[in-house]
Amino acid sequence: xxxxxxxxxxxxxxxxxxxxxxxxxxxxxxxxxxxxxxxxxxxxxxxxxxxxxxxxxxxxxxxxxxxxxxxxxxxxxxxxxxxxxxxxxxxxxxxxxxxxxxxxxxxxxxxxxxxxxxxxxxxxxxxxxxxxxxxxxxxxxxxxxxxxxxxxxxxxxxxxxxxxxxxxxxxxxxxxxxxxxxxxxxxxxxxxxxxxxxxxxxxxxxxxxxxxxxxxxxxxxxxxxxxxxxxxxxxxxxxxxxxxxxxxxxxxxxxxxxxxxxxxxxxxxxxxxxxxxxxxxxxxxxxxxxxxxxxxxxxxxxxxxxxxxxxxxxxxxxxxxxxxxxxxxxxxxxxxxxxxxxxxxxxxxxxxxxxxxxxxxxxxxxxxxxxxxxxxxxxxxxxxxxx
Ligand SMILES: *Cc1c(COP(=O)(O)O)cnc(C)c1O
Numbered sequence: 001x002x003x004x005x006x007x008x009x010x011x012x013x014x015x016x017x018x019x020x021x022x023x024x025x026x027x028x029x030x031x032x033x034x035x036x037x038x039x040x041x042x043x044x045x046x047x048x049x050x051x052x053x054x055x056x057x058x059x060x061x062x063x064x065x066x067x068x069x070x071x072x073x074x075x076x077x078x079x080x081x082x083x084x085x086x087x088x089x090x091x092x093x094x095x096x097x098x099x100x101x102x103x104x105x106x107x108x109x110x111x112x113x114x115x116x117x118x119x120x121x122x123x124x125x126x127x128x129x130x131x132x133x134x135x136x137x138x139x140x141x142x143x144x145x146x147x148x149x150x151x152x153x154x155x156x157x158x159x160x161x162x163x164x165x166x167x168x169x170x171x172x173x174x175x176x177x178x179x180x181x182x183x184x185x186x187x188x189x190x191x192x193x194x195x196x197x198x199x200x201x202x203x204x205x206x207x208x209x210x211x212x213x214x215x216x217x218x219x220x221x222x223x224x225x226x227x228x229x230x231x232x233x234x235x236x237x238x239x240x241x242x243x244x245x246x247x248x249x250x251x252x253x254x255x256x257x258x259x260x261x262x263x264x265x266x267x268x269x270x271x272x273x274x275x276x277x278x279x280x281x282x283x284x285x286x287x288x289x290x291x292x293x294x295x296x297x298x299x300x301x302x303x304x305x306x307x308x309x310x311x312x313x314x315x316x317x318x319x320x321x322x323x324x325x326x327x328x329x330x331x332x333x334x335x336x337x338x339x340x341x342x343x344x345x346x347x348x349x350x351x352x353x354x355x356x357x358x359x360x361x362x363x364x365x366x367x368x369x370x371x372x373x374x375x376x377x378x379x380x381x382x383x384x385x386x387x
Contacts, residue, residue: 001325001326001327002325002326002327002365002370002374002377002378003327003365003367004187004300004327004328004329004363004364004365004366004367005187005188005299005300005365005366005367006186006187006367006369007186007187007191007369008261008265008367008368008369009191010257010261012257012260013254013257013258015257016253016254016256016257017250017253017254017257019253020249020250020253021250023249025249026248026249026250027246027248027249028246028249029249030249031249031250031252031253031256032050032246032247032249032252034252034256035048035050035192035197035247035252035253035255035256035259036048036049036050036197038255038256038259039162039172039182039197039199039255039259040199042170042172042259042262043162043170043171043172043173043180043199044169044170044172044173045172045173045174045180045199045200045201046200046201046202046203046206047199047200047201047202047203047205047206048197048198048199049197049198049199049200049206049209049210049213050195050196050197050247050252050255051195051196051197051198051209051213051245051246051247052194052195052196052245052246052247052248052251053183053185053194053195053196053245054082054157054159054181054182054183054184054185054196055082055085055086055196056196056213056243056245057181057182057183057196057197057198057209058082058083058085058086058129058155058157058181058196059086059089059090059243059245060198060208060209060212060213060243060245061086061155061178061179061181061198061205061209062086062087062089062090062092062127062155063090063208063212064179064205064208064209064212065126065127065153065155065178065179065205066126067087067090067092067126067127068090068091068092069090069091069092070092071087071090071092071093071125071126071127072087072092072093072094072095072118072123072124072125072126073086073087073090073092073093073094073095073125073126073127073128073129074094074095074096074097074111074114074125074127074128074129074152075087075094075096075097075106075128075129075130075131075157075335076096076097076099076105076106076129076130076131076133076354077096077097077098077099077334077335077336077337077351077354077355078099078104078105078131078133078331078332078334078354078357078358079131079133079157079332079335080159080332081335081338082159083129083131083157083335084096084129084335084341086129087127092126092127094341094344095114095125096334096335096336096346096350096351096354097110097111097114097351098110098351098352098353098354099133099351099353099354099357100353101353101356101357102289102291103133103136103138103289103291103294104133104134104302104357105130105131105132105133105136105137105138105139106130106131106138106143107353108139108142108143108146111128111143111146112146115146115149115150118150119150124150124151124152125152126152126153127152127153127154127155128143128147128152128153128154128155129154129155129156129157130143130154130156130157131157131159131160132156132157132158132159132160132161132164132171133160133300133331134160134288134296134298134299134300134301134302134331135160135161135163135164135189135269135296135297135298135299135300136161136164136288136290136291136294136296137158137161137164137165137166137171137291137293137294137295137296138156139291139293140154140156140166140175140176140177141167141176141293143176144175144176144177153178154176154177154178154179155177155178155179155180155181156171156172156174156177156179156180156181157181158171158172158180158181158182159181159182159183159185159188159196159299160183160188160189160297160299160300161182161296161297161299162182162188162189162190162262162266162297163189163190163262163263163265163266163297164266164294164295164296164297165294165295166293166294166295167293168295171297172199173199173201174199174200174201178200178202178205179198179199179200179205179209180198180199180200181196181197181198181199182196182197182199183195183196184196184197184251184255184258188299189262189265189266189269189297189299190255190258190259190262190265191254191255191258192247192251192252192254192255192258193250193251193254194251195247195251195252195255207220207223211223211239211240211242212240212242212243212245213242213243213244213245213246214242214243214244214245214246215238215242215243215244216238216239216240216241216242217236217237217238217239217242218236218237218238218239219235219236219237223237223239224237224239225237225239264368265368266297266298268368268370269297269298269299269366269367269368270296270297270298272298272301272366272370272375273288273296273298273301273366275375276301276364276366276375276379279379280303280379280382283382283383283386284305284306284309284310284386285303285304285305285306285386286303286304286306286360287303288301288302288303298366299366300331300363300366301363301364301365301366302331302361302362302363303361303362303363303364304357304360304361305317305360305361305362305386306360307360310386310387311387312385312386312387314359314360314361314362317362317385317386318330318362320385321362321364321381321382321385324381324385326364326365326377326378326381326382327365328362328363328364328365329362329363330358330361330362330363331361331363332358333358334351334354334355334358336350336351337355337358364378364382365378
């Protein structure tokens with residue numbers, strides 16, 4: 001089976017992890033700060049706070065921005081459930097903004113319309129989480145302008161988008177947001193096994209997230225009510241309720257090593273995407289549209305099956321490709337149609353563009369370790385299985 005995505009681990013990656021295993025620190029050593037510095041400087045952000053998953057990063061990011069009971073968080077329905085669940089962890093309420101049918105990202109027009117209505121009913125969101133679907137940045141300049149007008153905070157869910165660019169700058173620099181979150185799950189572009197990071201330019205937010213990832217416990221003098229000098233060198237204080245969301249040294253060392261190749265990873269993904277663009281354009285498919293402001297890192301290559309032009313359903317095409325050994329996948333089942341969200345009152349039909357998109361989409365394989373022969377086979381089988 002050719003999977004839709006998979007990690008690429010080099011001997012240097014393996015050596016980096018083995019070195020940590022032979023060192024004094026398996027956790028809370030020098031590798032985590034080094035990884036944070038590596039990712040933050042790559043993205044052009046001042047701070048990076050590494051945690052054990054992007055889900056944890058979303059949670060501490062929401063808490064750092066003060067999300068709580070009575071607040072609203074809005075995100076895209078075309079995402080993994082984690083982008084919405086973080087609001088519920090904080091006791092806040094979730095709502096969604098339908099997608100742009102071309103980029104499959106949150107629609108700026110739909111957002112503006114919904115904000116106008118929410119202002120009238122006094123239900124404006126405290127936090128908005130735009131998701132850079134498939135690696136293509138959302139229209140952040142426009143979303144940021146709306147945040148100034150309506151007073152909400154922005155967390156970019158860039159789980160798909162490390163190495164991507166927006167208006168010529170790296171995603172994660174937070175020019176148009178408060179915090180950006182990346183995932184290092186093995187299916188993403190860069191991996192640490194499990195892992196995530198939150199980047200920001202605001203020292204207060206970085207400090208809050210550092211505190212929350214480790215029990216709310218600190219030894220920072222300015223956060224404590226007593227000092228190490230008066231109490232003793234062992235002293236620490238719990239000043240907030242946090243979690244154990246720490247990244248290990250093995251994960252961080254793998255991440256530092258993987259980050260040496262991030263541009264190479266993204267470069268091959270883009271080359272495969274370009275080749276798909278060229279070789280699939282005659283088939284009854286809608287290929288990924290690229291917004292002029294964005295330079296996608298192509299975590300995914302989603303194609304829409306034009307079922308009105310062929311004699312098969314999307315499910316039949318999916319099944320045929322799977323049986324032929326192509327590990328296609330579907331991104332995403334709209335979050336509001338999940339049973340858990342339906343129980344909260346979301347009805348099917350509420351976000352029609354995300355739902356229509358979901359009916360047609362298939363993600364075909366794109367990853368660094370894929371070969372040209374793999375890609376040729378995928379194209380050949382796709383041509384056959386569409387008929
Ligand atoms: C993978 C993913 C997450 C969650 O990442 P984890 O590191 O697995 O917690 C969040 N949002 C999006 C869009 C993702 O694809």
